[in-house]
Amino acid sequence: MIIKNLEDKSIVWFNDTNEYLVVEPIVAEILSLTEKNKTKEEINNAISKKINIPKSELNNLIEDVTLLTQTTVAKKNDEIIPIEKPIKFLKTIFYKINNIIFKVDFSSEYELSLVHPKFAHLQIESTDKINHYFKVYSDTNFISFIVDNVNIGVWKLNEAHYFQGKFSMKIVELMHQKSENNWLGVFHASAISNGKDAMLFLGDSGNGKSTSLALLQANNFTYLADDFVPVAAKNQEVYSFPSAISIKKNSLETLLPIYPELKTSAEYHFKRLNKIVRYLPPKNSDYTKHLPCKNLVFIKYKKNSSLQCNRISNINAFEQLVPDSWLSPLKENAEIFLNWFTNLNCYQLTYSDNNKMVAIVSKIFNNEL
Numbered sequence: 001m002i003i004k005n006l007e008d009k010s011i012v013w014f015n016d017t018n019e020y021l022v023v024e025p026i027v028a029e030i031l032s033l034t035e036k037n038k039t040k041e042e043i044n045n046a047i048s049k050k051i052n053i054p055k056s057e058l059n060n061l062i063e064d065v066t067l068l069t070q071t072t073v074a075k076k077n078d079e080i081i082p083i084e085k086p087i088k089f090l091k092t093i094f095y096k097i098n099n100i101i102f103k104v105d106f107s108s109e110y111e112l113s114l115v116h117p118k119f120a121h122l123q124i125e126s127t128d129k130i131n132h133y134f135k136v137y138s139d140t141n142f143i144s145f146i147v148d149n150v151n152i153g154v155w156k157l158n159e160a161h162y163f164q165g166k167f168s169m170k171i172v173e174l175m176h177q178k179s180e181n182n183w184l185g186v187f188h189a190s191a192i193s194n195g196k197d198a199m200l201f202l203g204d205s206g207n208g209k210s211t212s213l214a215l216l217q218a219n220n221f222t223y224l225a226d227d228f229v230p231v232a233a234k235n236q237e238v239y240s241f242p243s244a245i246s247i248k249k250n251s252l253e254t255l256l257p258i259y260p261e262l263k264t265s266a267e268y269h270f271k272r273l274n275k276i277v278r279y280l281p282p283k284n285s286d287y288t289k290h291l292p293c294k295n296l297v298f299i300k301y302k303k304n305s306s307l308q309c310n311r312i313s314n315i316n317a318f319e320q321l322v323p324d325s326w327l328s329p330l331k332e333n334a335e336i337f338l339n340w341f342t343n344l345n346c347y348q349l350t351y352s353d354n355n356k357m358v359a360i361v362s363k364i365f366n367n368e369l
Contacts, residue, residue, distance in 0.1 A: 001035055001069075002331065003028045004338040009315050011338060014069075018329040020322050022315060023328070026051055040066075060098035078273065082154055083139045085146070097175050097242050098287050103130040114143075114164055117268050118243040123280035130354040133172055133272040136167070137366075138259070156184040159308035168241070171231045175287060176239050181330060184231045184337045188324040190245075191224035191238050192216050194365045196225055198238035201299045202321060205275070208301035212249040212357060215278055218258045219358045223282040224289060232290065233333045236340040240287040243335075252278070254354065295364050296321070297347045299357075308350045309360050309369065315354075317346035 002013040010028030012021045013344055019228045023031075026047065028074060043062055044055075048278055051058070062136055073342040089105035091112055096102075106112040115136065116123075135146040143163050145152045147170050153161045167188065190201040201209045217223045225241035247262060256262055265278040270313070296317055318341060327337060346365065351357040363369050 001031065002335055003032055003121065004342065006318070006342055007313055007315050011318065013334045013338065015331055016101050016178060017326065018334070022319055022325075024045065027065050030062055031069060034066050034069050035096045035290070046297070055143065069118070081277060082151070083137070083144050085144070085365065086137050089137070092126070094124050094126055097122055097171070100131045100172075100175055101127060101129060102132050102134060103136040104136065104309065111136040111138060111143065113268070114160055115167055117279055120248070120279065121240060122243055134167075134170070136163075139203075151305075160368045167325075168228050168243070172228075174239060175242070175288075177233075178229075178232060181328070181333075182233055182284065183328060184233045184236065184333050185325050185327040187229045187231065187321065188227060189229045191229045192361075193222045193224055193238075193289070193291050194362075195222060196291065197295075197296060198293040199295045199361070199365065200229060200238070200293055201297050202324075203299050206248070207218045208251075208299055210245050210247060210297055211301065214245050214251075214255055214259065215354050217245075217283055218360060221361070222284055222289070224291070231293070231340075233328065233356070234255075234334055235290070236292065236336065237290040238293045239290040242282070242287045243310055244281050246277045247280050249276050255280075268355075293344070295347065297346045297349050297361075300348075301352065302350050303352055305350055305352045306362060307353060307356045307366075308348070310348055311348050312348045313345065314342065314346050317344070 001015060004011045005025065010025045012020070012023055012028055012031055016084060028045060030043060033046060033204065040062060046056060046060060047062065056227050074136055086107050090109070091106045093104050093106070093116065094101060095104065098282050104115070105306045133148055137144055138157065142154050142156055143160055145166060152170065153166055168178055187200060190209040191198050192201070193199070201212055202211050213226055224238055225243070226243060226245045228241050228243060230239045230241060232236065252262060259280055262278055262280060267276055267278055269276050298312070298317065298320060328334065349357070349360065
């Protein structure tokens with residue numbers, strides 16, 4: 001395991017399960033002693049010197065904590081059966097990202113709907129000059145994904161969002177020429193830059209991450225990513241991801257005067273997520289950008305609220321960030337991630353006035369708060 005002290009807590013990372021746990025420092029110390037194969041008596045003696053509680057309570061505490069180390073990885077009993085690749089595909093679409101051309105075969109409208117809407121702005125005419133060849137197909141139970149003749153995976157249809165994540169990850173790997181092991185993680189966030197640094201916006205669905213991103217893009221900030229934000233292990237920088245910005249119906253009134261093209265944009269109803277969205281292409285077309293990130297902002301649009309922007313504890317931010325993120329299972333990357341996160345400035349921003357939101361974001365970028 002890895003133990004990282006942060007503020008008045010400790011974060012413990014478990015190698016076997018790739019899980020992070022925020023605990024009291026005394027709990028982390030018991031876990032550390034347990035990992036070193038210390039006997040219960042040795043642990044008891046070491047801990048009794050640091051906290052003054054009755055022996056019976058101490059024994060119970062040590063017993064409860066040591067159970068945390070007895071982790072097991074649940075085995076899936078559901079059988080995943082490889083499905084037969086179709087002889088003919090319904091639709092072939094070519095996408096160009098920077099100078100890389102992806103050819104993607106879809107076997108039905110269903111697979112097309114899972115991928116195409118957020119990448120439609122990258123579509124080009126058919127060409128023989130392709131760099132990578134994706135194939136996506138399904139039957140009544142499973143969906144399969146092949147990249148350059150390598151079978152990447154098979155997922156149950158009710159877990160198609162895992163396929164969508166893997167599809168996006170393959171795009172990121174190939175466009176930035178970094179394998180999955182070279183990434184710290186991917187965050188469910190929006191990312192913007194001022195040309196020098198990046199900033200991540202996080203929050204529950206409907207809180208205004210994507211709307212804020214669109215507003216900031218219209219105010220001379222640069223789009224980096226929406227909903228899928230990759231951070232590299234080597235330099236801990238935020239990398240571009242080329243999907244369009246997802247705009248929910250209740251944001252149209254705000255954004256139509258700025259982006260009139262949204263009026264005629266196709267509307268998509270995602271039943272699993274219970275949301276209706278339109279997609280707004282990013283203004284920039286250079287998806288090679290990658291920048292350091294100093295600030296993490298939990299953003300929330302709240303009608304008629306006054307502007308509130310306050311620093312929050314990194315522990316508070318960590319507990320909100322991790323559950324929605326894909327984090328590398330490699331120990332060296334987990335250690336880098338914890339060190340990187342410790343140095344972030346974390347904020348909670350609530351707003352109703354768009355101009356004030358843009359102004360406060362500028363101040364955060366300029367270290368004026």
